[in-house]
Amino acid sequence: MRAKAEIAGRRRLILFGLLAPVTAFLGVFFLGPLAIMALFSLLEPGLYGGVEWTYYHWNYGRILGWADGLIEEFDPVYLVIFLRSLKLALITVALCLIACYPVAFWVSRLPERWKNVFLFLITLPFFASLIVRLYAWVMILKPSGALNQVLMALGLIDVPLEIIFTERAVITGMVYVMVPFMFLPLYASVEKLDRSLLEASHDLGATRTQTFLRVILPLTLPGIVGGSIIVFIPSLGNFIVPDVLGGAKVMMVGNLVEQQFLYARNWPFGAALAMMIMATVLLLMLFYVTLVLRRADDDQSVTV
């Protein structure tokens, strides 16, 4: 008994030793800054950046609708930008999902070495700088760019399309950037799908649609949920893509945060906006995950 307790004690010590570095790292470089942000969002902005150490809730008031009307004014533009960011992020998730789901099935049926080639191709964009790749999209989408020239040469359009600096350009860029993040978790769950389950489903009289809804979809749901979360979070706070492809016309909340910190020098307001993004992400994820889990549970109780 004593020996057993000793071994358990030693195991605990080893586990602690192994986990300590990463815990310390996250504590110092993630939780620390996060606490500072949360704190700053409730303080008064200093005149030239920095903060005054007094409690100040108007930062949130400016965004959500209460203001003193003297120094701080409520401006609905922040909410508009916020909702636009939400919309663009959701559209990005949906488009990535639509683009990747069928491809994941296709790739999972390729012979082994072609699979590896394809997975390499998917990760290929990471080898070049994001900024360079986005400027390439500017070259493609601008009025005198490649896309318009091709379309005009084909006689499909007479006047160049206005794509660059629109929401469409931002969505195109975001989908382009996020596709690998959607593809990899999706592919992992599609690849694991046992083909004999599909045969069993057909054998038992299910049509293709029934097989899809009852077998394929529930079994690949972890990949869909994972991919959606991984794409949604960076999409909502993204500021590089809207900065390059959206210009001043399509501002997202990420750009707003960047502006507050770098140009307006209003740290508390920037912090408040960032906390809003985080709260939204957390709430939506909570909602989404519970919805999906409950659905999966329902599926079973109904079919028994």
Next chain:
Amino acid sequence: MAPPDEPLVALRGAAKRFRTPEGAEVIALDDVNLAVGQNEFVTLLGPSGCGKTTLLRCVSGFEDLDAGTLAIAGLSMAGVPAHRRPVNTVFQNYALFPHMTVGANVAYSLEVAGVARDERQRRVAETLALVNLEGLERRKPSQLSGGQQQRVALARAIISKPKILLLDEPLSALDRKLRQNMQLELKTLQHELGISFVFVTHDQEEALTMSDRVVVLDAGRVQQEGTPTEVYHRPSNAFVAQFIGESNLFEGRVAAVEGDEARFETAEGLVLFGAARDLSAGDRVSILLRPETFDLLADDQAVSAHCHGLTARLEQEVFMGTDYHLIARTEPGDKTLKVTVRDSHREGLSNIAPGAQVKLQYPRRRLHALRA
């Protein structure tokens, strides 16, 4: 069992080829004919790669035939997809839906067919009782043992009462004891349900134990079709003789036919006697003698009537529980001979040891000659 007038499954001239990833062509089925009658237990037996699984997949609708016709219950199955065929399959790996409970798995075919919930629940309970899995509805397949999963797969396949149940090596993942129990249970279940079973296996013992009829396949061709006794005692060629059970095969020819008895001379120079049947002098034959047809004689014991005697030198003796397996070499001829003797019979002959000369006899009618 004689095939009924209109077979439930009628497969004629079936052919199927595959191309391997290396580009080589593999013939999986070559002019295969198969008829399965009502309430019949048919086993497709053969080594791996003989085409038995392909044959099953063609019947279930997962593969299309390159040539030939398939009719089930008198209806052509050309162009009929798997989900519309009156056939269900028990898969080798069970293929249970891991995200559903046992109850949902078993109810699946009823659910996709739109059967009402009350009816579904009643039949699930009924079917689970049939396979001795009462009360496990709410478990997940991963919480069951291999044998239980096997039963769930079985329940799922029989719940909607298909005309034919196809079983693709369903017992191969179970341990020996469990497998033997399941063999008997399957046989009983088949009788109770009145469904025809088409069972695929590479295990000849399994095939002989369960089947009404065995179809032996090799290299995409039907080698022999018959009752378990027929394929065991009267194999139609050397492949069947060697694949099913243990065998001693001699190459030779018919030296003479006297009345209903033939004298054979083997390549090793042995002289054997057996039933003449339709053989005539000069025919080249392969001669089959099963190890258990031999009797071991004491030195002072004479060869019985209707039997033929041989002498051999004993090389090895292995105790197997109910019998002894002996390896001996014939004298003359020096041909390796496998002999099985029952333990009770062996007891009276304790002086026999490896290296000793032994007297053997076999009943002449038990010799089976295959025309080469």
